[in-house]
Amino acid sequence: MGALSILCLCGCKKPNNFKACFKTEKEQYVVNEEIVFENCSSFNKGDENSGVVWSMGDGTAKFSFGNESIIYKYDSAGDYVVKLRIGYKEGPADEIERVIKVVD
Numbered sequence: 001m002g003a004l005s006i007l008c009l010c011g012c013k014k015p016n017n018f019k020a021c022f023k024t025e026k027e028q029y030v031v032n033e034e035i036v037f038e039n040c041s042s043f044n045k046g047d048e049n050s051g052v053v054w055s056m057g058d059g060t061a062k063f064s065f066g067n068e069s070i071i072y073k074y075d076s077a078g079d080y081v082v083k084l085r086i087g088y089k090e091g092p093a094d095e096i097e098r099v100i101k102v103v104d
Contacts, residue, residue, distance in 0.1 A: 017044045018087040020096040028101045032073050035100065039067045041086045055083040057100070074102040 021040040029035050043050055043066070054062040054070060057080030062070050074080060080100045087093025 017042065018047075018092055018094040020084050020086050020094040022082075022084045022096065022098070024098075024100065027099075028103060029074070031077055031102055031104055032075060033102075034071050034073055036069055036071050037082070037084075038069045039064065039084065041067060041084070041094075043086065044092075050086065050088075052084060052086045055081075055085075057081045057083075074100075077102050077104045 019042040021042070023038050023040060024035055037054065039052065041052070049066045052064050052066075052068075054064065054072075056062060056072055056074075058074060058078075060072075062072065064070050078101075080102065081097055082100050083095055083097040085093060085095040
């Protein structure tokens with residue numbers, strides 16, 4: 001039983017050093033204005049090129065790698081909840097969300 005306990009302590013769980021972070025230049029944009037979403041996330045050592053998923057709040061999902069920024073435009077006014085998720089599907093992972101306001 002002692003060997004099994006040591007094995008589990010060493011290999012059962014990856015550390016969660018993921019910290020999701022993104023920023024934009026401002027909080028309000030005009031319809032069809034390009035928005036740069038800058039990914040400022042922190043990753044587990046060795047996972048810096050992991051895939052990340054952006055949910056744009058309008059039903060669109062975008063994918064990028066590591067700290068790549070994405071550019072997006074909204075074609076109608078509204079408040080959009082943008083979510084960024086980094087990490088592994090089965091964990092560990094982290095996510096953050098922010099509201100982006102788009103006006104006519």
